[in-house]
Amino acid sequence: MTSSYTQREILETLRMAELEHFDVRTVTMGISLLDCAHEDPREAARRVYEKLTRHAAALPRTVGEVADSFGIRVANRRIAVSPVALVATRPEPESYLAIAREIDRAAAEMGFDFVGGYSALVHAGFTRADEALLASVPAALSATARLCSSVNAGSSRTGLNMDAVLKVARLLKETAYLTREQGSIGCAKFVVFANAVEDNPFMAGAFHGVGLPEVVIHVGVSGPGVVCEAIRRAGPCDLRELAEVVKRASFKITRVGELIGREVASRLQLPFGVVDLSLAPTPVLGDSVGEVLEAMGLERTGACGSTAALALLTDAVKKGGAMATSAVGGLSGAFIPVSEDAAMIAAVEEGVLSLEKLEAMTSVCSVGLDMVAVPGDTPEETLAGFIADELMIGVVNHKTTAVRVIPAHGKRVGEKVSFGGLLGDAPVQALRTLSCSGFVRRGGQIPAPVTALRN
């Protein structure tokens, strides 16, 4: 009989779903906005609103029904749109601001918490539209609640656009100021990338790449809790066995994600895109990547051995996930956002996880310096140097890296900014105060590494 599952299999699957904080982190609908272009920005914005509501309105209910029929929670439903700077219209900041408002209105009416894609891809220079959109980001992020914005400032093929990094540092300071009443929350909805991926379902960096179909369904899985429990149950095994334990857990998590994603796509009669195999923490206790590292044997995240442990974890997650689905995509690895991870917050507050150690860890995780708060009086050049360091790790190593940093207006080291919900609380961390102005102010492009010449 096809249905002969053992009692153990059935009970283990139930335990994963019911007890170990397992959820599918996000089902994200990618929607192309390229056909919304119009020389009159009001008409372009109207088309954007119309297209979003036409395609995405059925998503929340369908996801709810699918989740219920499998007994699996789906934490978020989101939308990723084409990089808005590619929606051709009159290249002025006000034009893009009008589109930002309509995206936010559509999201609010349909009950989405975040829409990603208020983005510009400027790794090798700016178009007039890119410049207009970047100039509008602070106003857009402070005037909307659900819009997420991103910039791709570098790639392994083109090197790093330092002018873009400087613009980003400036817009972050301005956004922090404009949203100062809410802990500079605008900056939590903005991320700067090197090697940004086109099919990332996670916020704040999601956008719908130009090589993708008109509309597509992606899934982002999560499950640090499941991995953590598996490691605890495995007991004092050696590291090869530990990797095996993580791989098995990752396999199961990924299979569930793919099942849910394909079912949603099929009910909506849309193509299925990718499963992003990322361990994504939330501030809830027991749903933390830091806790996984600690279950592996670190006293605290940030201890010596943290980078090695994270490397093992990220690699094993990928291997288990790659066996489970042939539709791997997005960022796929482990996220280490400080404010969204209870164990990371604790490590920072105890003074054992510095930004430098975090930077080292990002060279082996899937994203980068994520949800870190720094003092509000950090000069924009220092912020630019901080971002450039992280992005060059990605450029040189052919991987995605990103920075989501909050220069918390009016806050000093040791204070805390609270965003609430999934974004959590970020302790303000010390950033080196030595000047890098002479370097970053040179501007221009850091050339691509020689390893870019692969053809």
Add this chain to the structure above:
Amino acid sequence: MDREALAYRISEILLNRLRPEPPRAVVEAVVADLVRLLERQPAGPEPAAPPPRLAVLTVLGRNRKGIVHAFSEVLAEHGVDIVDINQTLVHGNFAMMMVVDPSGADVDLAGLKALLKPRAEALGVGVFLQYEDLLRAVNRV
């Protein structure tokens, strides 16, 4: 091949193979019979009906009388077929796992869940109902 082309092809074969050459009228009559016969046959094997989508019903809690009855009664009332049933007792804790076929039921899966829930609450046990695909996805390579 349409009907006319098929008839033409069969006639050709008969005329080529049969020696001495049979009268054309006889060949045409034989072919007409054959074509009628073929038309009464289904075009190919009947497409197999997709296998029913099964679901797994799990009940967990302290053992007490009437648990199996309470849930199987709801299933029977609403036309849900029990494909497989398995129960176990560990230190007085009861676990029952049923594989069920809800395809002939008069309610959908969400409706069935809503019907089972009050029974579980009355007995003080937990009930879970999920499509079987989940178990296959997680436990089978």
